[in-house]
Amino acid sequence: MSAGGLSLEVIAKIEAEAKKYPTRRAAVKSALRYAQAEHGWITDTIVSEVSDLLGLRPIEVYEVATFYDMFYTQPIGRHPIRVCTNVSCKLRGADQVVNALCGALGVKLGEVTEDGRFTVLEAECLGACGGAPMMAVGNDYHEDLDPDTVANRLEGYA
Numbered sequence: 001m002s003a004g005g006l007s008l009e010v011i012a013k014i015e016a017e018a019k020k021y022p023t024r025r026a027a028v029k030s031a032l033r034y035a036q037a038e039h040g041w042i043t044d045t046i047v048s049e050v051s052d053l054l055g056l057r058p059i060e061v062y063e064v065a066t067f068y069d070m071f072y073t074q075p076i077g078r079h080p081i082r083v084c085t086n087v088s089c090k091l092r093g094a095d096q097v098v099n100a101l102c103g104a105l106g107v108k109l110g111e112v113t114e115d116g117r118f119t120v121l122e123a124e125c126l127g128a129c130g131g132a133p134m135m136a137v138g139n140d141y142h143e144d145l146d147p148d149t150v151a152n153r154l155e156g157y158a
Helices: 008-018 024-039 044-054 058-067 087-091 094-105 150-154
Strands: 079-084 118-123 135-137 140-142
Touching: 008 024, 008 044, 024 044, 024 058, 044 058, 079 087, 079 094, 087 094, 094 118, 094 150, 135 150
Parallel strands: 079 118
Antiparallel strands: 079 135, 135 140
8 A cells, every 4th residue: 555545546536537627627536436445435535545646635525525425534344234215215215214224233424333334324325216215235235125124134244
């Protein structure tokens, strides 16, 4: 790893991505995605290193990291649980799903479970309105959730 925390492999990926665009600024989202995949979340050090690498000010990288709900600027569990709380999901019980998950896991929104496995987060929209309410556990979508059985969907996530 470099002094800032990014491995040479991730730095190479970011450089390759930046070459695809007319400006290096266009590679910020990809750079953050690679960094988060390596570290689990976006630290201030990562923001600084990505900004140096792409020739941007740290605030420009931080703005992207905080705009998209796919980036985490605080430590999260190994399996982030993003529950859609937008209109379709909310009308079909998303708030009850969130409450059931938090109760079953013993956490509040944004907290990491004691075993480090999960963090429950609200998501603006996950694009599965026809299967509302829904959640994404990592990259796995779970639709047509029910507050009484939603915790069962977490079996198998180590």
